Amino acid sequence: xxxxxxxxxxxxxxxxxxxxxxxxxxxxxxxxxxxxxxxxxxxxxxxxxxxxxxxxxxxxxxxxxxxxxxxxxxxxxxxxxxxxxxxxxxxxxxxxxxxxxxxxxxxxxxxxxxxxxxxxxxxxxxxxxxxxxxxxxxxxxxxxxxxxxxxxxxxxxxxxxxxxxxxxxxxxxxxxxxxxxxxxxxxxxxxxxxxxxxxxxxxxxxxxxxxxxxxxxxxxxxxxxxxxxxxxxxxxxxxxxxxxxxxxxx
Amino acid sequence: xxxxxxxxxxxxxxxxxxxxxxxxxxxxxxxxxxxxxxxxxxxxxxxxxxxxxxxxxxxxxxxxxxxxxxxxxxxxxxxxxxxxxxxxxxxxxxxxxxxxxxxxxxxxxxxxxxxxxxxxxxxxxxxxxxxxxxxxxxxxxxxxxxxxxxxxxxxxxxxxx
Numbered sequence: 287x288x289x290x291x292x293x294x295x296x297x298x299x300x301x302x303x304x305x306x307x308x309x310x311x312x313x314x315x316x317x318x319x320x321x322x323x324x325x326x327x328x329x330x331x332x333x334x335x336x337x338x339x340x341x342x343x344x345x346x347x348x349x350x351x352x353x354x355x356x357x358x359x360x361x362x363x364x365x366x367x368x369x370x371x372x373x374x375x376x377x378x379x380x381x382x383x384x385x386x387x388x389x390x391x392x393x394x395x396x397x398x399x400x401x402x403x404x405x406x407x408x409x410x411x412x413x414x415x416x417x418x419x420x421x422x423x424x425x426x427x428x429x430x431x432x433x434x435x436x437x438x439x440x441x442x443x444x445x446x447x448x449x450x451x452x453x454x455x456x457x458x459x460x461x462x463x464x465x466x467x468x469x470x471x472x473x474x475x476x477x478x479x480x481x482x483x484x485x486x487x488x489x490x491x492x493x494x495x496x497x498x499x500x501x502x503x504x505x506x507x508x509x510x511x512x513x514x515x516x517x518x519x520x521x522x523x524x525x526x527x528x529x530x531x532x533x534x535x536x
Numbered sequence: 537x538x539x540x541x542x543x544x545x546x547x548x549x550x551x552x553x554x555x556x557x558x559x560x561x562x563x564x565x566x567x568x569x570x571x572x573x574x575x576x577x578x579x580x581x582x583x584x585x586x587x588x589x590x591x592x593x594x595x596x597x598x599x600x601x602x603x604x605x606x607x608x609x610x611x612x613x614x615x616x617x618x619x620x621x622x623x624x625x626x627x628x629x630x631x632x633x634x635x636x637x638x639x640x641x642x643x644x645x646x647x648x649x650x651x652x653x654x655x656x657x658x659x660x661x662x663x664x665x666x667x668x669x670x671x672x673x674x675x676x677x678x679x680x681x682x683x684x685x686x687x688x689x690x691x692x693x694x695x696x697x
Contacts, residue, residue: 290685293692294657297638302552302658308561311547311568313540320573 539579543572550596556654557600559643567599574599593661593669597651604647637691645684648672652680 547568554564554571574595575582582588642650648670655661655669666677 290689290692291657293634293688294638294653294685297635298556298642298654298658300635301556301639301642305552305555306561308551308555309565311551311565311572313543313547316543316569316572316576319569320576322573 539576542575546592547572550592553654553659554596554600556642556658557597557647557651558603563600563603567603568596570602571595571599590665590668593655593659593665594671597655597669598671600651601647634692637688641684641688641691649680649684652677653684656681 550571551564551568554567555561558564558567571592575592582591642653645653651670652666655666656663661669663674663677663681666681667674670677670680
């Protein structure tokens with residue numbers, strides 16, 4: 287035990303002695319910051335924050351009602367966790383405004399159908415389990431070349447980073463990934479762009495394509511723009527990974 | 537003691553403490569500035585002696601954890617085939633020294649647990665002081681540290697094989 291404690295002490299001392307060059311904290315900067323009101327420290331700020339939260343909740347409610355009115359209801363998966371970690375996946379489509387069938391695979395293997403996700407829509411993804419488990423969202427790629435963007439706002443309470451993987455089992459389908467190269471949303475999230483190139487340029491699914499077995503068959507509805515035929519899917523996987531090793535200690 | 541004197545005597549050490557917890561120079565500066573600004577605002581009301589030290593530790597640790605909570609960290613995206621093959625939370629380094637293991641292990645700890653380890657082994661804080669700084673029970677603080685020690689022992693044993 288004592289040797290381990292000494293190892294910790296030595297390791298932390300080494301880390302500090304080898305730390306990267308850091309600009310010192312300036313007294314002027316501290317005093318200037320002290321002169322600014324603390325975030326949320328004033329009653330007015332708290333009221334504004336509360337009002338913003340209420341407005342946001344109301345907006346989300348309206349959006350949810352409108353969305354449910356437009357698309358056929360999806361059966362709820364039994365045992366879907368009601369609470370737990372919630373993440374936000376936003377699916378943007380650059381090329382058209384058709385709806386995309388989406389499903390989220392939970393960590394225990396169950397698939398949670400999310401129904402039609404509108405381009406630009408937001409999907410709240412309940413996660414069931416540890417933060418290191420991957421979440422995946424399946425996207426219909428049977429149409430022509432899709433410009434797909436995934437914005438991920440993760441729970442950053444841990445030191446883990448986030449890695450986005452776009453993979454496919456479909457023969458001939460390739461995925462080109464760009465970013466996150468500086469492009470970011472207003473809330474600071476980064477954007478990863480993935481271009482999905484179907485095997486057949488005409489957009490017809492390849493005969494050899496096999497749909498993801500975890501992907502629920504889309505329900506044809508009068509307002510649904512999703513093709514009813516079995517479609518090849520690509521899986522976008524978001525996984526938390528270990529912290530980035532600092533260059534001075536690699 | 538005037539705040540300016542306290543600042544001159546302690547800001548470097550506090551910055552190092554914050555860096556060990558946040559592991560990022562900018563985050564560390566941000567956290568220390570926040571903590572010191574808060575101390576400055578309440579300077580005339582702060583307790584003295586041990587309570588003062590506890591208050592300082594608590595302020596810096598809280599500022600670090602706040603910075604870590606709002607930090608958004610992104611890793612670059614590689615080729616899909618490589619990503620599929622790559623295990624999550626892999627050991628990215630090949631360093632075998634105990635210090636390297638300590639540094640890497642600290643990076644994998646949750647922020648509160650890492651703060652407990654840093655306070656214990658770098659600031660030589662007691663478990664009661666760690667508990668006070670983290671706002672948890674003493675047994676929780678002890679548990680944080682002991683789990684980290686066990687993890688390091690396991691890692692070092694694995695590295696020796």
